[in-house]
Amino acid sequence: MRIRPELEFYARDSLKVARDLLGAHVTSRVAGTDTTIRITEVEAYRGQEDPGSHAYRGETKRTAVMFGPPGHLYVYFTYGMHWCMNVVCGATGTASAVLLRAGEVVSGLEAVRERRVSARRDIDLARGPARLTTALGLDGSANGLNLLSPQATVQITCEPDGSGAVRASQISTGGRVGVSGPGGDGDTYPWRLWITSDPTVSQYRPGKVRRR
């Protein structure tokens, strides 16, 4: 039987939390309907230490939730139309978080298909951060939601030992393009994690330089 993690689970380093969120379940209750997704891909962000984080340049109205207590959702709006969800990690005052990038629908398939009509195959229903958020029926109104509250309309559950039950040998990691390493040599941090060979993991695409 899965458990709802305590505060200590989220208060750790975001990279550790990211690992343990692989295989965990996210459940949303929207309009009386429950939807559960098994997390298959995540990305760790390290706040003000991380040039790739929204919180890198300090606290703003938008990033305020990330500077708050762990175990809350940071949901942001991007590209004029998409919502993506993060779980806030680390101690209060630090701004680390884990972005949920992809997952497999475990239950509530009917509702998810209604929300994701463009998805041809079931593996595409939550394959990508904005798709996953849409699949759960969430948007900016979930920003700041406290996952630790038993009454919360979004819950995350994992195995009793505090893991998502994915063996380390089944976890792959990769770097994030566009984020330089400490030496400025172009190395990237391996802070993208996914379940090896899982078909619902999003295809990694380096950010392309776009011009008009």
Place this chain on the structure above:
DNA sequence: CGGCTGATGGACT
């Protein structure tokens, strides 16, 4: 399958 591009709006310089 892979590559390319428009959509669309808020945050930040």
Place this chain on the structure above:
DNA sequence: GTCCATCAGCCGA
């Protein structure tokens, strides 16, 4: 103004 922690649709192979 410019930059996005993106996605869907279209095109060619």
